[in-house]
Amino acid sequence: MIRASHKQPGFLAALLHRLAGIALAVFLPIHFLALATALNGADALDSFLKATAHPLLKFSEGAIVVALALHMALGLRVLAVEFLPLRERTRVVVSLCLAAGFAVGLLFLLNAG
Amino acid sequence: MAEGSEAMLSVEVWRGTEAGAFQTFRVPQRAHQTILDVVTEIQRDLDATLSYRFACRVGMCGSCAMVVNGRPRWTCRTRVSEVVSPDGALRLEPLRNFTVVKDLAVEMTTFFDKWRDAKGSFDPGDARADFHVVPPASTERQAADAGIECIGCGVCYSACDVVAWDKDYLGPAALNRAWTLVNDVRDGGNDARIAAVSGSAGCHACHAHMNCTEFCPRGIAPTYSIAGLKRAMMTRALRRRP
Numbered sequence: 001m002i003r004a005s006h007k008q009p010g011f012l013a014a015l016l017h018r019l020a021g022i023a024l025a026v027f028l029p030i031h032f033l034a035l036a037t038a039l040n041g042a043d044a045l046d047s048f049l050k051a052t053a054h055p056l057l058k059f060s061e062g063a064i065v066v067a068l069a070l071h072m073a074l075g076l077r078v079l080a081v082e083f084l085p086l087r088e089r090t091r092v093v094v095s096l097c098l099a100a101g102f103a104v105g106l107l108f109l110l111n112a113g
Numbered sequence: 114m115a116e117g118s119e120a121m122l123s124v125e126v127w128r129g130t131e132a133g134a135f136q137t138f139r140v141p142q143r144a145h146q147t148i149l150d151v152v153t154e155i156q157r158d159l160d161a162t163l164s165y166r167f168a169c170r171v172g173m174c175g176s177c178a179m180v181v182n183g184r185p186r187w188t189c190r191t192r193v194s195e196v197v198s199p200d201g202a203l204r205l206e207p208l209r210n211f212t213v214v215k216d217l218a219v220e221m222t223t224f225f226d227k228w229r230d231a232k233g234s235f236d237p238g239d240a241r242a243d244f245h246v247v248p249p250a251s252t253e254r255q256a257a258d259a260g261i262e263c264i265g266c267g268v269c270y271s272a273c274d275v276v277a278w279d280k281d282y283l284g285p286a287a288l289n290r291a292w293t294l295v296n297d298v299r300d301g302g303n304d305a306r307i308a309a310v311s312g313s314a315g316c317h318a319c320h321a322h323m324n325c326t327e328f329c330p331r332g333i334a335p336t337y338s339i340a341g342l343k344r345a346m347m348t349r350a351l352r353r354r355p
Contacts, residue, residue, distance in 0.1 A: 004184030005272045010323030010336075081321055082340040090323055 009094040016098070017074040020067040027064050065108040070101030119143070122197065124151055125204040126163065130213045135204070136160075142201065148188035149177050152205065152217065165217035172330070175266035179217050180206040185271040187264075187330040208271035224270055227283045232309045233290035238301015245299040257296035260289045260338050262331045269325035269335055281314040285325035285335035288316055292338035295345055307346050316342035 005011060038045040051057070074097050081088060120142040125135040138155045149167055156163040167177040172190040179188050182196055182204050197203055211219035228234075247254050269285035270276055276284050283291075291310050294300045310316050316339045325335040 004182075005274065005322075005324040005328070008322070008324055008327050010321065010327065011274070014320055014322050078321055081336065082343055087334065087337060090327070 009091045013074050013077065013090075013094040013097065016070055017078070020071040020074070020101075023064065023067040024071060027067075062105055062109045066101055066105030069104035070098070073097035073100045120201060122151065122193065123200070123202045124155065125202070126152075126155065126217070127206045127213075128163075128216055130215060133213075133216075142193065142197075146193045148179070148181055148186070148191045148193060148196070148203070148205070151193060151203065152179075152188065163217070164215040166219075173264060175264035178208055178266040178268050178271070178330075180208060180271065185209070185268040185328055187266055187268065190330065208267050210271050210273065210276045211267065219267070221267060224267055224284065224286070225265070227287040228265075228290055230309060231283045231287040231291040231315070232302055232306035233287055233294065235294060235297070236300055236302025236305075238299075247298055253296060253298045257293055257298075259296075260293045260333050260335070263289055263293075263333055264331060266330065268328050268330055272324035272328045274322050274324065275318050275320055279314065279318060282318050283310065283314055283316075285319075285339065288319070288342060289333060289335040289338040292341045292345075295342065307342070307349055310342050311346045316346065319343075 034045075034048055037048045052061070074094075077088070077093055077097050080086065080093075122140045122142050124138045124140050126138060127133055128136045138159050140151050140154055140159075143150070149170060152163070152165050153167075156165065165177070165179070167189060168174040169176070170189045172187055175187070177188045178185060180186075181188065181191060182198065182202075184196075185208055186196070188205075193203070205217060207213045207217050207219045211221065211224065214220050263286060265286060267286070269289075273282075273285055275282050288310060291306055294306060295303055319336070319339045321336055321340070323336045326333075326337070329335065
């Protein structure tokens with residue numbers, strides 16, 4: 001049974017924030033390694049970029065964009081909770097953060113298509 | 114009301130200490146019955162060895178908190194009708210993040226020691242010539258009042274994930290108390306208090322999951338109190354001259 005404290009919007013926000021952060025932490029070294037292939041010349045970078053045309057990688061790209069947008073939106077929410085003299089309506093604010101994250105992902109996928 | 118015509122509750126109650134098991138009792142469901150009424154009925158009529166704690170029965174003393182159907186609550190002010198599952202099932206457990214003494218009674222020494230460690234007692238500071246007049250409507254007093262009605266029930270501490278991860282974490286109640294005193298203009302102990310809550314077990318450990326704020330039966334928002342402490346600490350750090 002999932003405990004009641006783990007069904008709250010605040011916990012969901014923290015969980016997604018953390019998971020999105022882990023996804024970005026995994027992505028970034030791979031991203032830098034990919035950029036580093038340019039050190040071996042344009043051909044090396046191009047051959048790597050060709051490999052990213054695979055549909056699965058395109059989808060992963062979308063997921064990373066969603067992760068980035070979610071991480072930013074939820075991070076801004078934490079900053080607002082901690083620094084602004086306002087009391088949020090957690091359920092509404094977390095829903096807006098999720099909506100913003102997925103909207104950015106959707107825009108990216110529409111653009112990619 | 115005749116016994117036979119009443120709906121019956123199936124109440125699973127934790128028996129034992131950290132190791133133990135649930136014992137099921139059948140208790141008649143009554144109008145306006147509270148969870149504490151159910152526990153008292155079990156202890157008085159069904160099993161006198163059941164241990165639990167209560168005192169005031171009106172939401173003032175903070176003694177009777179338990180985990181009811183997975184959620185920590187003050188049982189004297191929680192009606193059965195609000196929380197019972199449709200099949201009449203209730204599950205009562207001792208508060209999480211506390212050492213269980215027996216059955217539903219938990220050891221609260223660590224919890225209150227942390228209030229002391231967070232400098233949660235009033236410090237009069239330097240003696241004053243006269244009373245310190247604080248108008249009740251002033252912003253300062255209202256800031257202090259925001260968290261002052263804590264009854265020390267332990268619901269927030271039980272619901273807090275950070276307390277579960279880090280046994281040294283001061284917890285929402287102690288930090289809320291510290292923030293209340295930071296806002297009390299009569300208090301003279303804020304340097305020591307801010308230092309006490311700024312360590313690795315203090316306000317910066319809070320992950321803002323907001324379970325404390327969500328579950329506090331008094332409607333206090335410890336998450337914002339802890340955020341206030343973070344701001345106060347940062348302001349002091351920026352003002353400090355080398």
